[in-house]
Amino acid sequence: MREEIIVRVGAKILTPFIIMFALYVHFHGDYSPGGGFQAGVILTAAFALLALVYGLAAVQRVLPPWFTRLCAALGVVIYGGVGVVTMMLGHNYLGYNALAQDPKYGQHYGILLVELGVLVTVFGVMASVFYLFAGRGRRES
């Protein structure tokens, strides 16, 4: 598809909106359907689209495989880390009330942070899986 100018330009225009939509699905997750998991998949879709149009090598220059693998691990640490922080603040594990004066805000921040961890891990895992499948049979030949 490298020569199809409409596809190339179209993909370029769409990419920032897809990423934006992923963030919307994440941050609006507590008021509407969505959350970290869906946001992570949508975010991967943006890079998958670029890889389909511009080729795997071009995307891996922006988003190297080691980074997606780091993301996969980092998200778990963010999720668990929120729990550890609330424990340090004298509450139970994942007791979000510890995160703000007003428990209402505490719960809000807590769920957003935890879901951010989910987003990062889902993005990392999905992108790693995509790279593995897309790159199959190339390294050997």
Next chain:
Amino acid sequence: MTAQLPILQVIVPLLAAPICAVLRHGRAATWLAVLASWSALAIAVVLLGQVMAGGVVSYHIGDWVPPIGIEYRVDIVNAWVLVIVASIGAVVAPYSVTSVEHEIASRRIPLFYAAYLLCLSGLLGITITGDMFNVFVFLEISSLSAYALISLGRPRRALTAAYRYLIMGSVGATFIVIGIGLLYVMTGSLNMADLAELLPGVWDSRTVKVAYGFLGVGVCLKLALFPLHLWLPNAYAFAPSPVTAFMASTATKVAVYMLLRFFLSIFGAAFSFDVMALDRVLLPLALVAVVSMSLVAIFQVDVKRLLAYSSVAQIGYMILGLSFASVTGLTATLLHLFNHALMKGALFMALGCVVYRIGSVHIDAMAGLGKRMPWTMAAFVVGGLSLVGVPLTVGFISKWYLILGALEKGGPWIAVAVLVLVTSVMALVYVWRVVEAAYLREFSGDEATREAPLSLLAPTWILVAANLYFGIDAVRTAGVARQAAEVLMAGIGS
């Protein structure tokens, strides 16, 4: 900080896992894994102490009060299983330092430890949680990482073994989640203690009985009860040595714990034995498992696979104890959880030493090894004696309580006691085949074959020493097991 121990039990290995995965340096990941598994053991021991002193420990995650929130609930039963799993984890982790460098490509070592810690935290999580859905989540964590661990084995058949386990394990997990779903439909609760109170009200409904069936089949797939054991021999035979030692001593034990927890605590011993006739369903399966799998083990030439079949037979003993439907029988089951973990751990670790030196565990390749690797083979002999049930080893204690339980019931159960003795002789036969090869035949392999390094022998011998120690002084283990059995059988006369 002691109030936070129940959650730390799970999250210490759980959070160490992703850190291991991103570490570039294999050694750093190794020592992090060792540290995490040792802290898990320390926490488990302190928790057992707390439970023995002050009764049930309850922990509310996110400060949500149960039954709405997820509760971690430690009583004498799961504190006991936590200690079993964590102590095997703590012994296998340092053992794997040398073994893994030998058996797994170096770039995969950090990932190996990540999967190992995930598997450990999953098993600890299943054991500690008081929430049904949480059980399923941790079951998936431990199973998925177990598939990955098994597929790391050097023979290419490890991949098909792992794949087969993946299919069977997923079927089992699906059955379990269907069972949990049906229970939720009937009661609106996922909290175990809450379910135990709500279920007697709906005992008559067919949905609850169907849920019982789904949970039973799902868990029995996971614990490899006789007709559902087909995934186990290959998975154990082709996995890397430390993985086999770890899985054989922990994964099936946790599945047995799940069975006890679901059927005796949640549904209640009265419902299981009086309404669902659990004992009459399990008894024939257990007997067939013990006899047929001991027989199959006798004819194996791959020693790892021999021990794998023996594991299925030993699981039969645990289920046999349960099918007695008595406190003594259940004590035997709970004791054998611990004792079998010790003996199989020691045996598989001794085989890991053999793999490290000669690269094979075929019975002919092991000919004459007794002189070349005296300490390794001595460990195997002690572990084997324990498997047979010779006095002064832990195996004897398990068999003692099992036979005691059978004699207590009297009548036709005497035949069961005799059968336990007969199958012990069968165990003697398959252990003897290895001993005969190692000690009475001439060594024909490489002249340079030496004793395994100390880093492998020391953890192996720690388990061997535990086999002997708890075989001689069984007061503490039998005491805890009996207390746990009484808790599980509460509400029904012994």
